[in-house]
Amino acid sequence: MKQTLRQKVNAAILISFLLIAVIFIVIQLPYHQRSMESAVRQNERLLKSMVERDQDLLANEIYEDRKRAIVIRLAQMSQVEGILNIVVYDSAGRILVVHGRNSDPSDLSLENTPKPPANTFIHQGRLGGNRTLIYIQAIEIINERIGFIRIDYSLAEIERQQELSYWIFGGLLGSILVIMLVLLNYILSKVVIHPITFLREAMLRMKTGALGDQIEVQSTDEIGDLTTTFNQMSTDLALSYRQIEAQNQNLRESEKRLSEEREQMAMMRIYLKNIIDSMPSMLISINIEGIILEWNEAASRTTGIPPIKAIGREIWEVMPIMEKYRDSINTIYSSRTPMEFHREIISSGENEAFQNIALFPLSPTACRESSSGWMISPNLKKKSSSSGMPKKWKPSEPSRADWLMTSTTSSAESPVPSP
Numbered sequence: 001m002k003q004t005l006r007q008k009v010n011a012a013i014l015i016s017f018l019l020i021a022v023i024f025i026v027i028q029l030p031y032h033q034r035s036m037e038s039a040v041r042q043n044e045r046l047l048k049s050m051v052e053r054d055q056d057l058l059a060n061e062i063y064e065d066r067k068r069a070i071v072i073r074l075a076q077m078s079q080v081e082g083i084l085n086i087v088v089y090d091s092a093g094r095i096l097v098v099h100g101r102n103s104d105p106s107d108l109s110l111e112n113t114p115k116p117p118a119n120t121f122i123h124q125g126r127l128g129g130n131r132t133l134i135y136i137q138a139i140e141i142i143n144e145r146i147g148f149i150r151i152d153y154s155l156a157e158i159e160r161q162q163e164l165s166y167w168i169f170g171g172l173l174g175s176i177l178v179i180m181l182v183l184l185n186y187i188l189s190k191v192v193i194h195p196i197t198f199l200r201e202a203m204l205r206m207k208t209g210a211l212g213d214q215i216e217v218q219s220t221d222e223i224g225d226l227t228t229t230f231n232q233m234s235t236d237l238a239l240s241y242r243q244i245e246a247q248n249q250n251l252r253e254s255e256k257r258l259s260e261e262r263e264q265m266a267m268m269r270i271y272l273k274n275i276i277d278s279m280p281s282m283l284i285s286i287n288i289e290g291i292i293l294e295w296n297e298a299a300s301r302t303t304g305i306p307p308i309k310a311i312g313r314e315i316w317e318v319m320p321i322m323e324k325y326r327d328s329i330n331t332i333y334s335s336r337t338p339m340e341f342h343r344e345i346i347s348s349g350e351n352e353a354f355q356n357i358a359l360f361p362l363s364p365t366a367c368r369e370s371s372s373g374w375m376i377s378p379n380l381k382k383k384s385s386s387s388g389m390p391k392k393w394k395p396s397e398p399s400r401a402d403w404l405m406t407s408t409t410s411s412a413e414s415p416v417p418s419p
Helices: 003-064 067-077 156-207 222-278 297-303 322-336
Strands: 084-092 093-099 120-129 130-141 144-154 284-286 290-297 339-347 353-359 372-377 404-406
Touching: 003 067, 003 084, 003 120, 003 130, 003 144, 003 156, 067 084, 067 093, 084 130, 084 322, 156 222, 222 297, 322 339, 322 353
Parallel strands: 353 404
Antiparallel strands: 084 093, 084 144, 120 130, 130 144, 284 290, 284 372, 339 353, 372 404
16 A cells, blocks of 8 residues: 555554654663552551651550550551551460551451561552552560550552652653654645655646646755755756757658658659650660669660660670770769760661760769769661662761760769760
8 A cells, every 4th residue: 555655654653752762761660660669668667657756655555455545546546647556466366456547357357477586578559459568566675575566558659659659751742742743744744745745746737738737835844955956957858858849840840851852862863764754765764784774665665675675784794886886984973074976877777877975974973873884875777778789878967966975973863864
């Protein structure tokens, strides 16, 4: 079960109180016991002095068997507060005179007498349900015992005082407990529990998104330092959150711009692809290894080879007639200088074609791959015999290059010929 801070504080107070109570009991109980023993000894001295004061007179009265005089003397002695009974016995232990509140002979029998050379015997007992000090002393004349006197002294007053002291002691401990519970609870609640409760509530609010909340600093102790640290942490978290939000917003805007740029680039790529495919001349781009990167529609119409079968293969394999330009292509790659070839024969047989060929290196952003590349653009011009007889083809007037070849060493999304 979860315990609150207040419950833990109360438990600590109760434990502290129990420790204090144990210490008090350990110290006070022997003290009260010694106080009671001191009071009993004081009463013993009182009874002894009272009997010794009248011992000689009482001895003469017992010796002369003057019971009336004994009764009067016992009545005088009974005026001392706390005396319950005074009994005089003969030497054999038989009752001679009784004066007091209890006249039951069974309670006043002389069971214990002082053994010589002692002449007194003192012990405690119960008489009528009350704690009683029983004082017995031998009456002697010339070292001869002629009787005994017994005085029953009530210890009820001492017991009441002891009981009262216990009640006072218990009340003191109870008062200490109440004061500790009330006062310490109030102090701890004001100084510790309430500030910590405020901190907990502020943390819960911060958990729900209320960053930057501040708590009033009400002290300069450790709790005040903790509150100040929390306020600084809340401010820092709010600032960090705003910075992160700003960065996220910038990232979202950047991502949006990149997405728009990608769309524009894709549209531009499609646009350039459409331009390349709409050109009447063959347009072919290759990399440094001679691998075909681009193959436009004119190249497909002229050669009868679709782009899917041409792209990715070597130009020498697809168009073996280009093998004789391998060295020229390598020269263009190393020198980055365009070359032109005029009236080149491409095919022979019944049909014969001549063309002009221009080889150009591509610009640094014209090729998709990191290796060097070239672009070739042939425009075949043919003549055929009307009678079906073989005739040589007559080339058209080369007003511009019918073949275009370029190279590059950088990568790009799509090849674009240099102007």
